[in-house]
Amino acid sequence: MSDFTANTSSPPQEATFGDYLALLKPRVMSLVVFTAFVGLMVAPQGVPPMVGFTAILFIALGGGASGALNMWYDADIDAVMKRTSGRPIPSGRVAPGEALGLGLWLSALSVVMLGLAANWFAAGFLAFTIFFYAVVYTIWLKRSTPQNIVIGGAAGAFPPMIGWAVATGGVSLESVLMFALVFMWTPPHFWALALFMKSDYDAAKVPMLTVTHGRPHTRKMILAYTLLLSPVAIAAGLTTIGGPVYLAAAVVLNLIFVKGGYDIWRRTEDAARADDYRTEKKVFRFSLLYLFLHFGALLVEAGLRSVGLGGW
Template identity: 85%
Template sequence: MSDFTANSDATPQEARFGDYFALLKPRVMSLVVFTAFVGLMVAPAGVPPVEAFTAILFIALGGGASGALNMWYDSDIDRVMKRTAGRPIPSGRVSGGEALSLGLWLSGISVVMLGLAANWFAAGFLAFTIFFYAVIYTMWLKRWTPQNIVIGGAAGAFPPMIGWAVATGGISIESVLMFALVFMWTPPHFWALALFMKSDYDEAKVPMLTVTHGRPHTRKMIFAYTILLAPVAIATGLTAIGGPVYMAAAVVLNVIFVKGGFDIWRRSEEQAVADDYKTEKKVFRFSLLYLFLHFGALLVQAGLGAYGLGGW
């Protein structure tokens, strides 16, 4: 657990707006915003532009709140890991108490305002997502089990369901499949990163799969998950939000991703070290494009559908 007392008493050194914004994990927030926006836009019920913008704004704030709470609690291991040592709390620019206060305030504001701007089902969904990421994943799963990314990935997979709930007030097979797409994508995405960042997790004593089961097993699991992910992506294309544009993109992207998973699986550690994990880094970068293009294709498909084009 984070040293809350030490962090609370720390005096921020030249904290700027950018430091507080960094607490919100803007890169993660961008994924939250985009997938939530797509979930809202592909839903069968239309949402007025002002309401849609307001809803996405507060979903983004909720995602940022989760990031701030995560950085507060994880500040002890962030200090150890090279990738995170420069974050606002470990570097001393922002205190742990400030991060906690910001996270709690933004959590309350985002949930209440989403309920007022959209509906209370969506607001409750957002509240559960914040709780899941900050408590279930950050405080429990991350330090307890190598399945941290598998189970904890649900937190990052909820936003398209929240966007859908903003428009419809409920859940459907389409929103569940959008959730499943992100959920199944998360393990191979993060495990590819862990393959070439393993020393960080070792030093921080985080039970990532590469640490607890080794790289060969991790490589096997990356390949397995890319195979399991493909049917989910294809199934999404067979629902009301799918169509030929999305399906074409899904087929191509999943062939490439499965091929990447296979390339990672068949490599030995000696080969990976020799070329500085070139293949693993390539697959990791592609995984980012993979998710963006799937949701982008859903958005294009919805746009075509609005004009009576492109549907099944």
């Protein structure tokens, strides 16, 4: 962690509950909760509702713990990026030590309680996920390689596997494909963002692909990853968690996403600047819908199977 000094240009403000909640990155946590919930619901073995609720709660807390640890370590970066300068630590509302303590305490609590409520395999998986995000991605990869999002994306892809492990106590092809769906989606999603947020990454000296290899290369890689993602997404529909509803959704969504990747690839920087990166922003927004609808379709298939109508 680089030397960090909170913004002292204005009188310090007392932290509110909302500031501590912001440390947990609630928007990221919502993705963790949703994909973990889907992983739990599509598993072949069911769990009692209270066990399922408790498991998802502590998976969410584990995701929040990762966010707090990330904000603690990245406070110096956050302070110079427009998008993040208002976060609780760089704004001086929360002390770095408080964020670190919260992150460590929630990490221990979430792992132990998930083990007691569900099983220790799932708890160990959660512990590894927190470690991967806080140490492998935040401390090591983020500041050292343009592959930070590619490799580090695994941290955000583990939750559906954890949800599956809560129900089954293990790993299967289906859970690996859910992981692969999120893992392959992460680079084009973040690189689309980086195309119109490049000045932030330049200022913070974060080696995002747009900084180290330039925007034209990033555009090529977005198209490449949307093409590689498509067969992974469709393959999940051919397993026991898939079915005609999911497969139809996957085909349509991936055609749209590949078209978006193609539109980004063929754009020149002059054209992008002229319309304020309209296409890149459109693809970024669609990428959020893309992931939600894939996992939503898996949930629909699980519901249909429960009444004897879904699946193959």
